[in-house]
Amino acid sequence: MKFPFPVARAAAGQAEQxxxxxxxxxxxxxxxxxxxxxxxGGSESHGDSPSRVSWLIDQLAHRQ
Amino acid sequence: MRNNTVHKGFxxxxxxxxxxxxxxxxSPARQQLARGNALWDQRLANSAIAALEAAARDRGTASEAYxxxxxxxxxKGWLQDNVFPGWHDEPEYREKALAALxxxxxxxxxxxxxxxALRVAEGFAAADKIDPAAPRPEVRALDVKLQxxxxxxxxxxxxxxxxxxxxxxxxxxxxxxxxGAQILIDHGEYDRAIAMAQRGVAAxxxxxxxxxxxxxxxxxxxxxxxxxxxxxxxxxxxxxFLKKDYAAAAAKLEEAERLLQGLDFANEFxxxxxxxxxxxxxxxxxxxxxxxxxxxAPLRQRATEALAHLEGPGPVPTELDAWLEAELSRRRxxxxxxxxxxxxxxxxxKLTLTTVDGKPYDTAGLxxxxxxxxxxxxx
Numbered sequence: 001m002k003f004p005f006p007v008a009r010a011a012a013g014q015a016e017q018x019x020x021x022x023x024x025x026x027x028x029x030x031x032x033x034x035x036x037x038x039x040x041g042g043s044e045s046h047g048d049s050p051s052r053v054s055w056l057i058d059q060l061a062h063r064q
Numbered sequence: 065m066r067n068n069t070v071h072k073g074f075x076x077x078x079x080x081x082x083x084x085x086x087x088x089x090x091s092p093a094r095q096q097l098a099r100g101n102a103l104w105d106q107r108l109a110n111s112a113i114a115a116l117e118a119a120a121r122d123r124g125t126a127s128e129a130y131x132x133x134x135x136x137x138x139x140k141g142w143l144q145d146n147v148f149p150g151w152h153d154e155p156e157y158r159e160k161a162l163a164a165l166x167x168x169x170x171x172x173x174x175x176x177x178x179x180x181a182l183r184v185a186e187g188f189a190a191a192d193k194i195d196p197a198a199p200r201p202e203v204r205a206l207d208v209k210l211q212x213x214x215x216x217x218x219x220x221x222x223x224x225x226x227x228x229x230x231x232x233x234x235x236x237x238x239x240x241x242x243x244g245a246q247i248l249i250d251h252g253e254y255d256r257a258i259a260m261a262q263r264g265v266a267a268x269x270x271x272x273x274x275x276x277x278x279x280x281x282x283x284x285x286x287x288x289x290x291x292x293x294x295x296x297x298x299x300x301x302x303x304x305f306l307k308k309d310y311a312a313a314a315a316k317l318e319e320a321e322r323l324l325q326g327l328d329f330a331n332e333f334x335x336x337x338x339x340x341x342x343x344x345x346x347x348x349x350x351x352x353x354x355x356x357x358x359x360x361a362p363l364r365q366r367a368t369e370a371l372a373h374l375e376g377p378g379p380v381p382t383e384l385d386a387w388l389e390a391e392l393s394r395r396r397x398x399x400x401x402x403x404x405x406x407x408x409x410x411x412x413x414k415l416t417l418t419t420v421d422g423k424p425y426d427t428a429g430l431x432x433x434x435x436x437x438x439x440x441x442x443x
Contacts (some may be wrong), residue, residue, distance in 0.1 A: 008417035008425040013290040015439055017325045018413045020406065028407065030435040034428075036407040053436065060434040 031060045093122030097129050104136055107148075112136060120167070127172035134165035135181055142188040158192070161185045206231040210240060213247045221253050228260065238268035238292055245299040254303040261299035268292025286441075294323030298331040305338055313338055326352065329359030333367050340370060347374055354388070355395040412437070
């Protein structure tokens with residue numbers, strides 16, 4: 001299966017240690033300058049709905 | 065209609081008065097009992113226990129308070145495992161549960177609810193006596209026999225290997241392979257030790273797979289897989305170091321450090337020894353090791369002595385103890401703070417990623433774009 005975005009592997013322990021999360025899935029939203037601006041750990045009560053993800057990306061895309 | 069309204073108003077007023085009089089009439093012990101029950105409803109255990117113990121000292125409330133304590137201790141002793149994240153049963157409360165429920169019945173032998181609670185607790189206690197998972201005597205004896213080779217440098221290697229095999233046959237956990245690999249290293253049998261550690265990886269993975277439901281949380285089983293593999297990688301790396309194959313040792317010891325998240329005394333000590341041998345900076349490894357709990361006293365002593373004899377810039381020998389104490393305290397604080405920190409408003413850390421077709425992937429190449437980084441797992 002071909003994904004329209006890069007998919008890469010990381011050792012679970014290393015990813016958890018470096019990124020500081022203890023729950024999978026975990027999502028990080030990073031701005032153009034490489035700064036983490038939002039973090040979502042685990043399955044959120046509202047789920048990772050496309051509109052929610054789009055909104056967060058939109059916030060970062062229009063961040064001055 | 066009007067009369068009805070007046071009547072309703074009267075009834076409400078009466079209730080308020082009766083309640084008020086009831087509160088005034090409540091003894092301090094009964095207030096403690098009510099407070100203890102309310103606190104336990106909120107799962108505030110320590111405060112609830114203190115209030116209920118106070119109520120149990122009064123004869124008028126002893127039976128109720130002891131029953132409440134008995135139920136609380138029953139929960140803590142047998143039932144609270146994973147009720148909230150990270151909680152475990154506290155077996156030390158089991159005897160207390162039985163004693164409190166018996167005290168409740170001593171205060172009021174007719175108290176049916178306490179009789180029922182005691183029957184339940186005694187049922188749990190009886191079930192505890194049938195414990196198929198307790199270490200079996202023969203496994204304990206085989207462990208003792210294997211460990212005895214740690215202090216018998218002249219023991220024949222065939223005896224050591226036989227002891228490892230016998231213990232592994234009795235119970236399928238990976239411990240005998242890892243203990244055995246260390247003993248073989250201590251006896252200079254590096255190749256056998258490497259083979260034994262590698263068998264330990266397979267045993268560890270299988271043991272976790274077979275008992276996967278026991279872990280309940282994915283993070284715990286992943287941690288156990290990583291610990292088994294990390295322990296094996298460290299043993300293999302240390303055996304390679306002693307064989308003077310430093311490049312291969314570095315690869316294995318660093319792999320172990322990644323898997324053990326830099327939190328294993330022996331691994332940090334081994335990395336320090338390797339760095340010192342290769343005349344690379346070693347101080348950080350030794351200090352990291354000493355800032356971690358665990359590790360046998362002789363190895364901790366060796367790490368401290370190594371620090372005192374390192375070349376290059378560092379604390380002057382007369383100030384080493386004070387410097388080390390301050391440094392260890394700083395690292396422990398740093399580790400605690402890091403565990404509580406979020407990455408928000410901080411730069412994305414460097415993370416080693418590999419694409420599904422095996423090529424390195426660096427997120428630094430995405431600078432200038434908004435990035436959504438989602439970590440998931442296949443399970």
